[in-house]
Amino acid sequence: MVLLRSRTFATSCLEKKTVDVSFSDGLVAKYPRLRGRAHIAIMRCQCHWRPAACSSTFVGMNFGRIGNVVLVACVAAVGVVSATAAVAASASTYSQSAPLTPRWQWDPNYGYCGEVSMIVAGMRVGQYTSQWTARSLAAPRINQTLEASQLLIGTSPPDGNAVTAAAGMRLNLLSYDSANGASTPAYLAWVKQHFLAGNTVIIGVLNNVNMLGEYPPGDTEYDHIVPVMGIGSDQPFTAENAATYFPTDTLTISDNGLYVPRGKNVPGNSSGNPRGSSLYTYPFAEFQKTRAQANKGRGANSLYSVAMATGTSLGNYAVAVTGVTDNSPGGPFVVPVALASTSNNEGFPTADPMAKPPAAKRTTITATVTLPDATEAYRLYEYTRFSAVPRGNFNAAAVAHPSDVTRSWDIPAGSGSTYTVKLQNVSTAGTYVFRAVPVSAP
Numbered sequence: 001m002v003l004l005r006s007r008t009f010a011t012s013c014l015e016k017k018t019v020d021v022s023f024s025d026g027l028v029a030k031y032p033r034l035r036g037r038a039h040i041a042i043m044r045c046q047c048h049w050r051p052a053a054c055s056s057t058f059v060g061m062n063f064g065r066i067g068n069v070v071l072v073a074c075v076a077a078v079g080v081v082s083a084t085a086a087v088a089a090s091a092s093t094y095s096q097s098a099p100l101t102p103r104w105q106w107d108p109n110y111g112y113c114g115e116v117s118m119i120v121a122g123m124r125v126g127q128y129t130s131q132w133t134a135r136s137l138a139a140p141r142i143n144q145t146l147e148a149s150q151l152l153i154g155t156s157p158p159d160g161n162a163v164t165a166a167a168g169m170r171l172n173l174l175s176y177d178s179a180n181g182a183s184t185p186a187y188l189a190w191v192k193q194h195f196l197a198g199n200t201v202i203i204g205v206l207n208n209v210n211m212l213g214e215y216p217p218g219d220t221e222y223d224h225i226v227p228v229m230g231i232g233s234d235q236p237f238t239a240e241n242a243a244t245y246f247p248t249d250t251l252t253i254s255d256n257g258l259y260v261p262r263g264k265n266v267p268g269n270s271s272g273n274p275r276g277s278s279l280y281t282y283p284f285a286e287f288q289k290t291r292a293q294a295n296k297g298r299g300a301n302s303l304y305s306v307a308m309a310t311g312t313s314l315g316n317y318a319v320a321v322t323g324v325t326d327n328s329p330g331g332p333f334v335v336p337v338a339l340a341s342t343s344n345n346e347g348f349p350t351a352d353p354m355a356k357p358p359a360a361k362r363t364t365i366t367a368t369v370t371l372p373d374a375t376e377a378y379r380l381y382e383y384t385r386f387s388a389v390p391r392g393n394f395n396a397a398a399v400a401h402p403s404d405v406t407r408s409w410d411i412p413a414g415s416g417s418t419y420t421v422k423l424q425n426v427s428t429a430g431t432y433v434f435r436a437v438p439v440s441a442p
Contacts (some may be wrong), residue, residue: 037409093233096196099338100124100171100229104257104276104345106131107142110350112152112226114202116256121200121227121321124335126363127433128171129386130346132357137168137386139230145353151205153225154178154317162319170325170389172431174199178315184308185287187316189197189245192231194320196242199365201228204317205304212259212303217291221307225255229279247285254278257345259303280304298351324435330393333441335378336370337434346428360429369419369436371411376438378411380421383433392437393442411436 019346052415101123115134122128138151138161152160154175166173176190187229195201204222207214214223230252235241254321259276280300289305296302309316326332343363350358368378385388390397398405412421423432 022138027273034061048059048385050420057231069150072389075165075294076088079279080168091310094237095230095250097230097238097252098124098200098228100196100200100227100254101346102229102254102256104278104348106346106349106354106358107258108349109135110147111224111258112151113256113258114138114153114162115165117202117225117227117244118162118169118321119169120152122169123172123339125171125321125324125327126339126367126435127324128339128432129169129433130340130357130360130429132429133386133431134165134169145355153227153319154315162316166319170391171228172325174320174322176202176316176318176320178317180397184306185245185284185315187306187309188249188284188287189243190230190252191251191318192212192245192249192320193243194331195228198235199320201318201320202226203228203253203306205306206289206291207258208295208297208303209307210295218297219277220291221309224255224258224304225256226304228252229254230281232281234261240304243324245284246312249284250281251277251284251287252281253304255280257306277439298380299405325391326435327396328442331392331441333437335372335436337380338368338370339432339434339435340352340368342430343428357429360427362425363428365423365426365432367421367423367432367434369411369434371419373438374416375413376440377413378415378419378435378436379439380409380411380419380436381405383435384431386431386433389433389435394437395439396442410439 052201100120103116103120106112112135113129115131115138118134119129119131132144133148135151139149142149151162153162154160160175163173163175173193191203202225205224205226207218207223209216209218209223213334228251230250231247232250232252233241234248235246255278256429260278266301281302282301282304286301287305288308290308294305294307306316323332324334326334341363342365343361345361347358347361367380367382369378371378379395379398381394383404386408388401390404398408409419409421419436426432
């Protein structure tokens with residue numbers, strides 16, 4: 001471990017920070033003089049980490065975006081450390097990640113980013129479907145090569161057709177009130193609050209169209225739809241803070257593979273924007289941009305943003321998937337089910353427009369049921385079409401309509417805290433929906 005000691009500086013810095021970090025073998029290999037070094041001070045200056053705020057007594061070295069912010073080591077020119085050094089440190093004291101696995105979208109037909117975002121949200125609560133099926137639920141009877149077929153959030157009608165898709169997928173959905181949103185900070189506070197409450201939040205972001213090779217200037221409200229993967233903060237996640245905007249809070253998204261893997265690796269990678277991944281982390285204050293600002297820059301920190309909006313001009317858009325539909329009287333009774341897949345994509349198209357989906361891949365899907373009461377028996381149901389999935393009364397529905405159930409498993413009392421089943425070598429073009437309830441439930 002290396003102790004970073006803050007000192008008294010004659011600067012305009014707002015905050016000095018003391019951080020314990022360890023140097024990785026890779027970092028030591030790149031910067032050999034880091035081995036055994038200590039007493040490196042890091043200062044927070046004007047909400048960013050910048051060398052310019054270091055006094056003339058110190059040498060500032062900008063060593064790139066690591067974690068969630070740009071970090072700078074302000075190193076004593078004499079008497080403390082003989083060499084400037086790059087130091088990797090986490091920007092957020094508190095963080096929470098969602099149990100979500102990034103997936104990669106199809107790009108033709110105006111992009112399937114909304115569809116993939118809903119699939120990612122669905123897998124968290126026990127269901128998987130293909131992008132083609134998700135779009136058909138959002139826009140029934142509309143040719144998928146048409147722009148009107150996209151799964152969108154927050155557009156006219158008021159909640160977009162994401163509400164239609166969620167209903168078809170038997171998911172409960174909340175929409176951010178874009179029409180009456182006070183400001184983008186209020187919007188980000190809403191995103192933070194619902195994420196920390198355990199919901200899967202999906203947002204609309206602006207693309208840097210110059211980096212992505214898209215037609216400038218891009219949409220005025222959002223170009224792309226993405227799931228939120230994590231929230232970080234220097235403030236503890238108390239009930240009050242969970243609904244409060246702090247400029248230094250951070251947000252991590254998955255871009256659904258829009259840039260990587262088909263594009264070259266994004267410049268300026270870091271632990272917050274890892275090489276070869278689809279994850280991007282941004283501080284709240286820096287994430288808000290005008291349309292013109294969104295198209296500037298060439299690094300990972302410039303790739304995505306949200307529109308800087310007010311309640312009287314442009315809106316911001318988001319939905320939160322809060323769980324699966326269970327309207328059983330006296331319920332809900334469903335217990336948590338989560339899915340994992342051995343494939344993060346459904347194959348890649350070779351034509352645009354795309355009149356039919358690309359050839360499906362084979363995958364293994366694992367369903368894990370969380371059993372809240374070890375003394376109770378449960379029943380797990382599998383369905384392979386959404387129209388067969390009940391909106392409640394799962395046990396009674398299985399008796400009344402047995403053909404709707406593809407398979408079921410009895411989970412006896414005393415089975416432990418989890419129960420797992422695997423679907424081996426199934427098609428990525430299929431639909432696999434799981435619901436688990438106590439055997440005593442209606």
